[in-house]
Amino acid sequence: MTSPVAPAGGVHLVVSDIDGTLITPDRALTPAARRAADDVRAAGIRLSLVSSRAPRGMMQFVRELRIDTPIAGLNGGLICDPDGTIRERLSLDPAAARAAVEFLIAHGVEPWLYIDHDWLVRRDDTPQVRHERDVVQTIPVRVDDFDGHYEHVGKIMGVSTDPATLPEVERALADLLAGKASVHRSSPIYLDITHPQANKGYAAKELAKLLDIDIRNTACIGDMNNDIPMLKEAGVSIAMGNAPDNVKAHARFVTRPNTDDGWAFAMESFVLPRA
Template identity: 40%
Template sequence: MSDTVTPISLFISDVDGTLLTPDKSLTPATIAAVQRLHALGLPFTLVSSRPPQGFAMLIEPLELNAGLKLPLAAFNGGMIIDPQLTCLGIDLLPRECTQETIETMRAQGLEVWLYTETGWYVTEPDGAYVTHEIHAIKAKPITVADFSGLIDKAAKLVGSSKDFAKVVACEQVLAQKLQGKANAHRSQAYYIDVTPLGADKGHAVEKIASICGIPLAEVAVLGDMENDLPMFATAGVAIAMGNATEAVKAKADAVTSDNQHDGFAEAVTSFILPRVRSRPKI
């Protein structure tokens, strides 16, 4: 890292591909690493593309409802929630962006999901990644004939496909079409997320750091995908997972092991703890 003097006073992590293993579980080493952060009194929280209900499985084992009780960011920063999953603020997609995104994703051959503050909606319940998402977030979708009654309530749209090249191509098309109107980033090789303009992980990091009264230069972040790049550009220290894409690694200050070999725990031990000011646990 370029600056070995500035302390780390806030640590923010991505969830899928970073905190969790490929089978969406927390390892003992990961839980122990978070406990060490709590013991030092270091503020720690999560920013994810997940919907709010997707955080429920993480609150208790990581003790996020104790101590500082920091807010978490869902929908890539488009929704801020407390550890009880109560909405503290949410951004919605403009109607025209929602309609244009749905049409574009379908034209590019992707299945489309729509998320609101409280629900996950699909038109194809047997879609390629529906079962995978149910396992990941521990919630089931609501099947609708179409999204017409939800256009004004969309907090996030997801396009998914088993053809990863299609997802990349769709990301490029949407980035052009939605420029200045909404954000389009891949959160997994098989998912592309569209969220409101300004609702990205970089802005989420800014909000959380402001709440904590901590300078951005003293914030460390950890992630693995293109939707993590806005927070890499915002935080003082950016750490990439070993399973991150090459584009993400190129923007990182350091790279840890992958999420099959306790990369989160290694990042905490190697890059976070040496720069933490010890303080009493709150």
């Protein structure tokens, strides 16, 4: 376990991942999760969301849970108010963005670019694009190629049709862009490339700072490799039961999977007793 123990005063803020954590595999908020969020709010604990999604793709859950705190999209590359107003951004160096795109294409992984609230794709008719469009309720912008679009890139998402090969692509690209980008899988088929400081650990610290809350009084909960940086920072770190073992190893607590109301169980068992 790498996370510190929360100091006296308990938990004042929860920073939660969305996909694989807050919502079910079919992208729904359960009644138990809604009740738990209400209980967290009633206990005086603030609730914020962090995601590899662009903020626009987070807004459904911001509205449904009545989130009134800043949120972090693009793994911390874009921090916004709950109405979508951008407060902070971290963008990839244009040369690093170009190198990442070229590397992904050469390895059979399709890149998508995220610039502020826009999602750029080379093709908008693939099953992966159609699925993502439905999930995040956002229409992509199709471009013939990405030349001329490497400025202000908040995130590149590499989309693989062969999950077995993505871990090696992740390792090789992380080596290639060492010091220039943060490279983490956000799902078995998605690889996120962001500014080297733009990770969920940075996001959790910035969200806590904006709310004048000590990161040690913050609980973070997630399920994938890109959640590890915030689990390392949190006073109370919680991994989902559906998380890989390497993610669970960085958490103080492990809750049930997201198929069994794991998020609600975590709030009831590990957060509310520390209010």
